[in-house]
Amino acid sequence: MITKEEFDEWKENPTTKQIFKELERMRANLLANLSKGTTLGQSADVTHGMTSKAVGQIEGLNQIINITFEEE
Numbered sequence: 001m002i003t004k005e006e007f008d009e010w011k012e013n014p015t016t017k018q019i020f021k022e023l024e025r026m027r028a029n030l031l032a033n034l035s036k037g038t039t040l041g042q043s044a045d046v047t048h049g050m051t052s053k054a055v056g057q058i059e060g061l062n063q064i065i066n067i068t069f070e071e072e
Contacts, residue, residue: 007069020065027061030054
């Protein structure tokens with residue numbers, strides 16, 4: 001288990017900050033594509049699948065980007 005101090009140090013590391021910027025860029029691209037209708041398909045099943053995938057990816061990125069230290 002890592003300590004709060006170790007977690008804070010990791011979050012402030014320049015490499016970590018760069019990775020988080022890239023994750024935020026990826027999330028922004030997914031949101032932009034979703035709003036442009038890029039998940040619309042030829043059928044409802046295709047649209048449902050592509051939209052669900054995009055929403056799941058966005059949610060996963062949100063979980064990583066918003067990570068916080070939680071003590072047991």
